[in-house]
Amino acid sequence: MTSNAADGSYGDNLDTAYDLMYAGRPDVATLPSFCRSIGPDASTVLEFGIGNGRLAIPMAESGFHVTGIDTSQSMIDTLRARAGDLPVTAIKADFRNQSTDDVFDLALILTNTLFMLETIDDKRRTLAQARGRLRVNGHLVVETYDPHVYLERPSPFSVTLPLGPSMLLTDTVIVDRLKQMV
Incomplete structure (x- = not known):
């Protein structure tokens, strides 16, 4: 099965297994404090590839207002069910070309999100989208390998x-x- 981040099939195909794939990773527990350390006054976060909220929900529980973009409706539905009344907003879109008109203190491109994009131009467009959505003195966090x-x-x-x-x-x-x- 081939999965593509741009058309949502990656998330749609893995929704039921996603939490199991990343079980035990320390990023869930450490991300909020890391983000607080680089942006002590930060309150708003834009997450590219928000998925089912594996990282967004702990961020929201730590006091951040999280907006995320994902192409997978299945993952977004799971996120919305899990988030309840937490300050988490999900946007179904292709973040290479579209994000939101809002500006944020932090932008996050984490786990394997950047590598789900097939071309260098896709990566550049995504990084430009992130940069364009940051406040002056905002921070972009990119996790890579x-x-x-x-x-x-x-x-x-x-x-x-x-x-x-x-x-x-x-x-x-x-x-x-x-x-x-x-």
């Missing part, structure tokens, strides 16, 4: 992880060394 870790491995390679009693995640990585793409 070191692609050299993958470039040094044989291609393709797969990793299979048990997510539950009847669910496995198989992650296949294809490395194109000439294009320097993973």
Whole structure:
């Protein structure tokens, strides 16, 4: 199954497994205090790829007003059900080209969100969208990984992880060394 962040299929296909895929990661607990440390007076956050609220909800519980953009209606529906009365707003849109007219103290592009975009132009447009939505002296937080870790491995390679009693995640990585793409 091929999933694409731009058309929402990534989130729609993974909605039921998403929390299991990221279970135990420390970012849920550490993100609010990290954001508070870089923006002590920050109150508004724009999250690109808000998904089911895995990170937005702890941010809102910590006092931030979170607006997020995602293409997956399934993930947004899950987020809205989970968020209840918390200050979380979800916008269904393709964040490469559209976000919101509001401005924010912080913009977040976390986990693998930037790498779900296929081209360098998509990445540039997304970063420009984030920059354009920040207040003066606002902060952009981009979480990434070191692609050299993958470039040094044989291609393709797969990793299979048990997510539950009847669910496995198989992650296949294809490395194109000439294009320097993973």
